[in-house]
Amino acid sequence: MAGAVSSLSVQHDKAGLLESRQATREAPWVKAAILTVALSFFAIFLLLPLVVVFVEALAQGWETYLTALVEPDALSAVKLTLLAAVISVPLNLVFGVAAAWAITRFDFRGKPLLITLIDLPFSVSPVVAGLIYVLVFSSHGWFGPWLAEHDIKVIFAVPGIVLATIFVTVPFVARELIPLLQAQGREEEEAAVVLGARGWQVFWYVTLPNVRWALLYGVILSNARAMGEFGAVSVVSGHIRGETNTLPLHVEILYNEYNFAAAFAVASLLALLALVTLAVKSWVEWRASQTVAVED
Numbered sequence: 001m002a003g004a005v006s007s008l009s010v011q012h013d014k015a016g017l018l019e020s021r022q023a024t025r026e027a028p029w030v031k032a033a034i035l036t037v038a039l040s041f042f043a044i045f046l047l048l049p050l051v052v053v054f055v056e057a058l059a060q061g062w063e064t065y066l067t068a069l070v071e072p073d074a075l076s077a078v079k080l081t082l083l084a085a086v087i088s089v090p091l092n093l094v095f096g097v098a099a100a101w102a103i104t105r106f107d108f109r110g111k112p113l114l115i116t117l118i119d120l121p122f123s124v125s126p127v128v129a130g131l132i133y134v135l136v137f138s139s140h141g142w143f144g145p146w147l148a149e150h151d152i153k154v155i156f157a158v159p160g161i162v163l164a165t166i167f168v169t170v171p172f173v174a175r176e177l178i179p180l181l182q183a184q185g186r187e188e189e190e191a192a193v194v195l196g197a198r199g200w201q202v203f204w205y206v207t208l209p210n211v212r213w214a215l216l217y218g219v220i221l222s223n224a225r226a227m228g229e230f231g232a233v234s235v236v237s238g239h240i241r242g243e244t245n246t247l248p249l250h251v252e253i254l255y256n257e258y259n260f261a262a263a264f265a266v267a268s269l270l271a272l273l274a275l276v277t278l279a280v281k282s283w284v285e286w287r288a289s290q291t292v293a294v295e296d
Contacts, residue, residue, distance in 0.1 A: 130235025
């Protein structure tokens with residue numbers, strides 16, 4: 001009798017599974033239509049503009065293309081873009097790790113406020129962020145007289161560009177780490193503490209190995225945003241050629257001057273950086289999935 005009941009149960013489960021699969025199975029024409037829409041959107045709005053950038057950049061030949069890239073103002077823009085990224089990304093790395101650790105490992109007053117502030121750059125327009133820094137640090141701003149008295153220049157200078165870049169890239173590392181640390185819980189870390197490990201040892205030997213791929217992923221996203229930021233940097237830079245122009249700002253100036261060949265050449269450099277970032281991102285995702293598969 002028990003065997004018969006068990007057999008009926010198995011048959012019922014199989015029937016339910018088959019019914020579920022049939023319920024989610026779409027007709028071939030529906031699959032084809034959805035795939036066509038997705039691929040068409042990708043081709044028209046993503047792939048085609050990227051191709052156009054490189055076609056226009058090389059329209060007048062390699063000599064014109066290379067001349068636009070080695071021009072002094074372009075080289076200055078490249079250096080400033082890299083400098084802003086080199087400064088802002090490590091700072092956001094430190095902040096992101098500290099914020100994620102505090103939010104997921106401690107209970108304290110103001111935790112919801114901290115989480116909200118981390119997401120603030122996602123909701124505030126970069127232009128508004130730039131205007132805020134102008135209000136605070138310009139010659140007529142809150143700290144303007146004190147800065148002028150000590151001969152410190154923030155707005156229309158490199159420090160302002162770095163501050164604006166830090167603001168727009170704040171969420172990326174923290175937002176990658178917080179969900180992962182919450183999902184992992186505290187059991188392994190508490191076990192390490194019981195075994196005599198100190199706080200730094202717990203982080204270095206227990207927490208960091210578990211979140212290393214998410215951490216690297218957040219750094220990659222932060223770096224990509226830092227190099228491509230336009231709005232906030234445009235407000236605080238002053239558009240001083242050869243001094244405060246990053247690559248996106250340099251592209252805008254060249255385009256407004258109707259120097260289309262040079263504008264697309266510099267834009268292609270940004271596109272190459274984006275493609276490299278995408279390749280590294282894909283590699284990180286693949287390595288993370290391989291690590292999870294091995295651990296399982």
